Amino acid sequence: MEPAVRDAGVEGERTSRAPGKRSWDEPLSWLVVGRTPLASHLLLSPASLWVLVLLVSPVTLLTLLSFAKIGAYGRILWSFSLANFGQIMRPAYLWVIGRTLVYAGATALICLLLGFPAAYYVAFAADSKRKHLLLFALMLPFWTSALVAIYCWLIVLGREGLINALMLRLGILSTPFSFLNTPFSVILGLVYFYLPYMVLPLYAALEKIPRTLIEASHDLGAGGLKTFLRVILPLSWPGVASGAILIFVPCLGDFLTAEFLGGPRTYLLGNLIDNQFLAAQNWPLGAALTVLLMGMLMSGLYFYGRVEVEETSRV
Amino acid sequence: MSDGMTRREFLKLALLSAVSPRLLAACSGRSKPSVNFFNWSTYIAKDTLPDFTRDTGIKVNYNVYADEEEMFAKLRSGAMSYDVIVGTDYMIDRLRSFNIIAPIPPGALKNRKNIMPIFRHPAYDPKGEYTAAYLWGTSGIGYNKNKIPKPPDSWRDLWSERYAGKISMLDNARDCVSLGLLLEGYPETTTDEKAYEKVKHLLIKQKPLVRSYTSSNYVDDLISGETWISMAWSGDILQALKENPELDYVIPREGSYRWVDNLCLVRGAPHPEDALRLMDYLLQGKVAADIANTVRYASPNAAALPYLNPKLLKDPRAYPPPSVEKRLRFHAELDPVTVQLWDETWSEVKVS
Amino acid sequence: MSRRALRIYGVFFYLFLYFPLLVMFAFSFNNASRNVVWRGFTFKWYARLLHDTELLWALATSLKLAVAAAAVASFLGLLASYVLARHRRFRGRGFYAGLFNLPLMIPEIVMGVGLLSFFAKARIPLTFWTLAASHALIALPYTIGTIRGRLLLLKDSRLEEAAMDLGATEWATFLKVTLPLAWPSIVAGALLAFTVSFEDFVTTFFVAGVGVVTMPIKIYSMMKFGVTPEINALAVCLLIFAALALGLNQLSSSGRAIESDAGPA
Numbered sequence: 046m047e048p049a050v051r052d053a054g055v056e057g058e059r060t061s062r063a064p065g066k067r068s069w070d071e072p073l074s075w076l077v078v079g080r081t082p083l084a085s086h087l088l089l090s091p092a093s094l095w096v097l098v099l100l101v102s103p104v105t106l107l108t109l110l111s112f113a114k115i116g117a118y119g120r121i122l123w124s125f126s127l128a129n130f131g132q133i134m135r136p137a138y139l140w141v142i143g144r145t146l147v148y149a150g151a152t153a154l155i156c157l158l159l160g161f162p163a164a165y166y167v168a169f170a171a172d173s174k175r176k177h178l179l180l181f182a183l184m185l186p187f188w189t190s191a192l193v194a195i196y197c198w199l200i201v202l203g204r205e206g207l208i209n210a211l212m213l214r215l216g217i218l219s220t221p222f223s224f225l226n227t228p229f230s231v232i233l234g235l236v237y238f239y240l241p242y243m244v245l246p247l248y249a250a251l252e253k254i255p256r257t258l259i260e261a262s263h264d265l266g267a268g269g270l271k272t273f274l275r276v277i278l279p280l281s282w283p284g285v286a287s288g289a290i291l292i293f294v295p296c297l298g299d300f301l302t303a304e305f306l307g308g309p310r311t312y313l314l315g316n317l318i319d320n321q322f323l324a325a326q327n328w329p330l331g332a333a334l335t336v337l338l339m340g341m342l343m344s345g346l347y348f349y350g351r352v353e354v355e356e357t358s359r360v
Numbered sequence: 361m362s363d364g365m366t367r368r369e370f371l372k373l374a375l376l377s378a379v380s381p382r383l384l385a386a387c388s389g390r391s392k393p394s395v396n397f398f399n400w401s402t403y404i405a406k407d408t409l410p411d412f413t414r415d416t417g418i419k420v421n422y423n424v425y426a427d428e429e430e431m432f433a434k435l436r437s438g439a440m441s442y443d444v445i446v447g448t449d450y451m452i453d454r455l456r457s458f459n460i461i462a463p464i465p466p467g468a469l470k471n472r473k474n475i476m477p478i479f480r481h482p483a484y485d486p487k488g489e490y491t492a493a494y495l496w497g498t499s500g501i502g503y504n505k506n507k508i509p510k511p512p513d514s515w516r517d518l519w520s521e522r523y524a525g526k527i528s529m530l531d532n533a534r535d536c537v538s539l540g541l542l543l544e545g546y547p548e549t550t551t552d553e554k555a556y557e558k559v560k561h562l563l564i565k566q567k568p569l570v571r572s573y574t575s576s577n578y579v580d581d582l583i584s585g586e587t588w589i590s591m592a593w594s595g596d597i598l599q600a601l602k603e604n605p606e607l608d609y610v611i612p613r614e615g616s617y618r619w620v621d622n623l624c625l626v627r628g629a630p631h632p633e634d635a636l637r638l639m640d641y642l643l644q645g646k647v648a649a650d651i652a653n654t655v656r657y658a659s660p661n662a663a664a665l666p667y668l669n670p671k672l673l674k675d676p677r678a679y680p681p682p683s684v685e686k687r688l689r690f691h692a693e694l695d696p697v698t699v700q701l702w703d704e705t706w707s708e709v710k711v712s
Numbered sequence: 713m714s715r716r717a718l719r720i721y722g723v724f725f726y727l728f729l730y731f732p733l734l735v736m737f738a739f740s741f742n743n744a745s746r747n748v749v750w751r752g753f754t755f756k757w758y759a760r761l762l763h764d765t766e767l768l769w770a771l772a773t774s775l776k777l778a779v780a781a782a783a784v785a786s787f788l789g790l791l792a793s794y795v796l797a798r799h800r801r802f803r804g805r806g807f808y809a810g811l812f813n814l815p816l817m818i819p820e821i822v823m824g825v826g827l828l829s830f831f832a833k834a835r836i837p838l839t840f841w842t843l844a845a846s847h848a849l850i851a852l853p854y855t856i857g858t859i860r861g862r863l864l865l866l867k868d869s870r871l872e873e874a875a876m877d878l879g880a881t882e883w884a885t886f887l888k889v890t891l892p893l894a895w896p897s898i899v900a901g902a903l904l905a906f907t908v909s910f911e912d913f914v915t916t917f918f919v920a921g922v923g924v925v926t927m928p929i930k931i932y933s934m935m936k937f938g939v940t941p942e943i944n945a946l947a948v949c950l951l952i953f954a955a956l957a958l959g960l961n962q963l964s965s966s967g968r969a970i971e972s973d974a975g976p977a
Contacts, residue, residue, distance in 0.1 A: 086802075089796075091787075091788050092856070093792075095845075099845060118453075137711045159725065159728075165718065166721060166725070171722070181959070182729070184958060186729055186730070188957070189733075191913060196736070196931070199935070205585075237732070295819055309571075318821055322828065328825075335826070401933070434920075437828070437837060577938040580937070
């Protein structure tokens with residue numbers, strides 16, 4: 046589902062046809078389908094302008110904004126001040142950032158623990174006909190929008206929700222238990238929504254493992270567990286890494302889950318940014334928090350890149 | 361602009377329509393005059409707008425918002441196709457300072473005289489140029505009688521260990537910081553850093569007991585028992601009371617604030633004349649009464665009194681009697697520096 | 713690990729994924745205004761959806777928005793993928809490929825607040841069109857990813873080469889060979905873009921001007937005011953919609969294989 050991120054250089058090598066085979070005699074061909082670098086740049090310009098104007102310039106603007114100050118009613122006063130960064134280094138804010146990192150890490154870890162056997166099941170135990178259906182079923186909740194996923198848990202976990210109703214009826218509980226507005230409900234919500242992000246790359250990694258390799262391992266006398274630990278697990282490492290990063294990064298900026306399933310003590314970085322922009326009218330502070338978020342993201346991606354390079358050099 | 365219009369024709373029409381805005385509306389394909397109205401959600405009677413359209417032939421494009429701060433953040437960017445918006449007292453100065461609202465032409469609203477004198481020249485609009493009071497209400501305590509048999513009578517009950525994890529607070533600086541200042545004995549306009557330190561401390565102390573900060577679904581939580589007691593707006597509880605008699609609302613003995621929502625004319629409104637007609641219509645006694653009877657907030661409209669539901673009018677929770685009224689105060693008008701202090705205090709509470 | 717244990721785990725895993733959705737599905741037919749007890753079967757929440765004019769209006773806005781975003785993203789995506797997949801290697805191509813993937817890598821909240829600040833700073837009023845442009849941005853990596861994958865397959869099939877060797881101009885080859893063969897992927901990409909736009913909440917939340925209410929924004933405000941069975945019904949409709957879109961997408965991207973089968977897309 047996700048387009049590949051870094052395969053840019055690959056297909057270049059595949060250009061096998063010798064250049065200059067055709068004569069470029071049509072007047073407009075260089076513009077429409079020509080193959081001079083200029084034509085390439087020209088044809089790419091609409092899409093790249095789109096991204097440059099609507100993504101690169103806003104992100105640049107946010108960076109500039111993070112050094113600004115605010116005036117009356119949140120008017121932006123352009124300046125170069127580090128005050129916003131000073132403010133987010135204060136303990137209260139650092140707590141929120143720390144909590145966000147912990148929640149994101151916990152989500153990634155739980156997704157890994159829950160997702161690995163599931164991916165293993167789809168890759169190895171399910172027959173190939175059912176595989177498509179299983180993968181499809183995996184993606185469906187994710188394509189329904191985060192709001193719906195959160196809403197489902199609201200009605201399941203609520204005080205009048207299904208779990209409480211069942212437990213009361215069965216006599217496990219005597220009074221309804223409040224699952225909502227707790228770290229538990231927030232992490233559950235995050236895990237539920239981001240689970241496919243883990244299972245899909247894991248599945249892709251497991252699927253790539255040659256079955257002969259596993260058979261060879263067995264033939265050489267390795268038991269099931271040993272084969273799993275020494276062959277399958279190491280080879281699924283790229284899937285683990287991409288799954289973890291695919292979950293960790295969006296979790297850092299998630300604000301919907303904590304807004305609906307969380308309570309006063311589950312305030313996350315995303316909520317903080319949302320609040321600074323839409324409620325407190327302090328855009329520069331919000332921008333500083335956003336810059337911090339991007340910083341964490343870059344370091345995450347950098348780490349991921351390192352892991353990838355190591356992996357490929359080892360293989 | 362309709363299709364197939366030549367440039368020349370368009371210029372001619374543009375010139376004409378500078379003279380008569382109606383004409384532009386006519387040529388843009390909308391044969392019916394219309395007005396764009398932006399209001400709080402659940403803040404109007406069912407028949408109000410259909411009746412207005414029936415009486416005047418003016419169609420109303422109605423949109424609602426649930427969060428005023430959010431609305432303001434968007435309005436800052438300058439996209440405004442609205443004619444009439446509803447703004448709360450504290451928002452008026454911001455709306456004015458960002459040129460979002462325009463003065464109402466003097467004499468344009470003949471029903472403005474229906475507004476009770478105390479609401480006619482409020483602190484946020486002393487000359488009464490920009491606003492026409494629409495509804496008012498109070499902030500107080502809502503609670504579930506099944507869970508709390510003895511009515512709470514102090515704001516301090518929201519700090520009570522007995523209700524730990526069963527408390528919800530309104531999620532905005534305006535209500536919570538003003539409450540903190542009230543309890544700590546400071547005026548709203550104070551710029552004393554110490555006052556805000558104390559408020560922050562007070563609200564952070566409460567935090568472990570609070571289940572959620574929300575301004576929208578706290579009534580639902582009270583009904584379902586997720587929470588037992590919450591800081592609330594009068595009309596929200598009174599609306600739910602119809603179907604959930606276990607709810608109740610009190611104004612604590614320390615006193616509280618009353619706030620006013622106002623009709624405002626948008627600067628550069630596409631349909632200013634129709635906007636004024638709509639505003640004037642909403643200020644009619646009967647119409648204002650219908651709205652107040654439905655949403656159960658109080659009407660600042662004197663002409664509405666005879667049409668108000670007598671039971672509601674006698675309800676001290678909706679229309680506080682003089683004994684309670686003397687404990688109520690209007691929110692003060694804050695300058696931008698103080699507003700920033702409030703917002704910062706509130707942000708600190710939320711992150712801690 | 714035994715196969716059996718895995719199977720059982722798989723069942724529980726999918727139960728976990730679908731349990732909340734099933735609860736929601738069941739309660740959308742419950743004849744009670746709260747979600748606790750079963751009070752009999754009803755279609756009334758679905759009927760109520762049909763009579764909720766605000767909701768229908770939001771649906772119309774979302775559909776228009778998704779069509780606009782999908783159209784723009786497909787057009788931009790087709791151009792970009794064509795160059796990325798078919799043009800000879802040139803300096804800066806890696807840069808472009810990275811650039812087009814940026815919208816995927818940047819958290820949506822950053823895009824949301826960034827676009828909000830950008831439009832405010834540039835004094836561009838927030839309207840339907842600014843939102844559509846933002847949605848096209850989010851959808852762009854999806855259309856490029858889908859279309860480029862197909863074009864690469866196509867290149868391996870050498871059909872275009874054959875056409876040109878038979879004397880067709882590049883332009884004619886593009887129109888007569890490339891475009892028809894790439895068509896399924898364009899449709900698949902557009903469908904994906906449509907879905908991405910239709911379901912987007914975060915960016916929309918920040919960038920939608922006042923009064924531009926999309927379906928997710930509408931659901932958000934309904935949820936803000938508490939849990940009602942009407943949302944159950946609405947969510948079920950969205951789920952069915954997502955299933956259809958996703959199914960169609962899989963069909964159109966996997967259907968119509970190219971003659972020379974050249975490995976996985």
